[in-house]
Amino acid sequence: MRPAGRVVQGLVVAQLWCAATYLELALRRQPFPDLAARWSAAATSRVGRGLPLAASLLETDRLYRLAALASRWWRQDRGCLSRALLAWWIELARDGEAAIVIGVRRDARAPFAAHAWVEVGGQVRGEALDPTVCFRELVRYGPSLASGARP
Numbered sequence: 001m002r003p004a005g006r007v008v009q010g011l012v013v014a015q016l017w018c019a020a021t022y023l024e025l026a027l028r029r030q031p032f033p034d035l036a037a038r039w040s041a042a043a044t045s046r047v048g049r050g051l052p053l054a055a056s057l058l059e060t061d062r063l064y065r066l067a068a069l070a071s072r073w074w075r076q077d078r079g080c081l082s083r084a085l086l087a088w089w090i091e092l093a094r095d096g097e098a099a100i101v102i103g104v105r106r107d108a109r110a111p112f113a114a115h116a117w118v119e120v121g122g123q124v125r126g127e128a129l130d131p132t133v134c135f136r137e138l139v140r141y142g143p144s145l146a147s148g149a150r151p
Helices: 003-029 032-043 060-078 080-094 143-147
Strands: 098-105 114-120 123-125 135-141
Touching (some): 003 032, 060 080, 114 135
Antiparallel strands (some): 098 135, 114 123
């Protein structure tokens, strides 16, 4: 990777880390539907579409990896919700048609587990494995939250 590429990635991951820090605090203080509505509105705002700065220089898959890196600072590998919220912002800012999905483990005999992921046009994005195989959708938040709609 060229030095300029490292600088751009460093700038983007620093912004994503700041956003992950905000999310970590907000998730503890706000009801999730309220946070999701504010997050969606901010991501689709005129200013929000330009954030993170320099993100337009990177491919979406690379942005997802940087979002995962930023969320790991707070939750190690258990940070699917903050990672999904960061990825949701990235998708909303780019095309505005993404949804964040929260699901629970399908197998009732296994210990309880939940997972959050992003879908665009019904297609899972940013996941190594399709979470819909193991998790049943519990709730979905789409871009309409910016206008005050509830799931």
